[in-house]
Amino acid sequence: MILIEQVLGNTKEVLWKQKLDSARIDWLVLDQWEAQKNRLRKRTSGDLEVAISLDRNTHLHDGDILIWDEAGSSAVVVKTELKSVMVIDLGNVATQSLEIILRTCFELGHALGNQHWPAVVKGSKVFVPLTIDQKVMSSVMRTHDFSGITFEFVPGEDVIPYLAPHETRRLFGGAEPASHAHPDHVHTHTHAHGHSHS
Incomplete structure (x- = not known):
């Protein structure tokens, strides 16, 4: 299990867009209830268990980058599924x-x-x-x-x-x-x- 206490960036940022262009992405898919939490434990689509422990009054957003492996060119990225x-x-x-x-x-x-x-x-x-x-x-x-x-x-x-x-x-x-x-x-x-x- 990997503990995540801060977000590295977001896929909307130009720098990260370039880095992730050819990277392998493992998605942490969150429904709208999970996306509002600052503490949770869940498995990614690639079956990696992560424990999120963010500062109070913060939460994850769609596209947030949680893990970046420069050498392996891979990342764990948040995908939120919010209703309309x-x-x-x-x-x-x-x-x-x-x-x-x-x-x-x-x-x-x-x-x-x-x-x-x-x-x-x-x-x-x-x-x-x-x-x-x-x-x-x-x-x-x-x-x-x-x-x-x-x-x-x-x-x-x-x-x-x-x-x-x-x-x-x-x-x-x-x-x-x-x-x-x-x-x-x-x-x-x-x-x-x-x-x-x-």
Whole structure:
């Protein structure tokens, strides 16, 4: 077993792109729950057991390089499998009267809370992880027919650069299946987004 306490770099960096171009890559595949942890033990696709022990408040990202063997031209690289995210855009609502802004935001928060969908608000956008089938989530949004609100689904990896680490954990960690959910997630999200307790 190999202990990993820091990330060497990322495949998106120019220097590493060149190094890895002809290298043999062994993938450490993480689902979205594992990707939020700073401590875990797992086997790579090549059956190498690694123990991750990163600093608190840090986690692994897609493309992170954990091991580099210069002589053997091989590397262990993280591959995250994050679900898509619904991005709700409130930009058009922001130009309306205060009354309409408040009503729309309250109704949206109530709708998300009733569905038990975790969410992260960043600027005029609301990020909601895919917790059920995308068609069902689209149907729920269309049923409410929120005036001035648009939404789209984007890959989780595309959203991460816009979020702080704690927001990423909240977004993807909060979308855990019921068997993995933590009580603090439930309280954090339901109270913050107008969940009705009726």
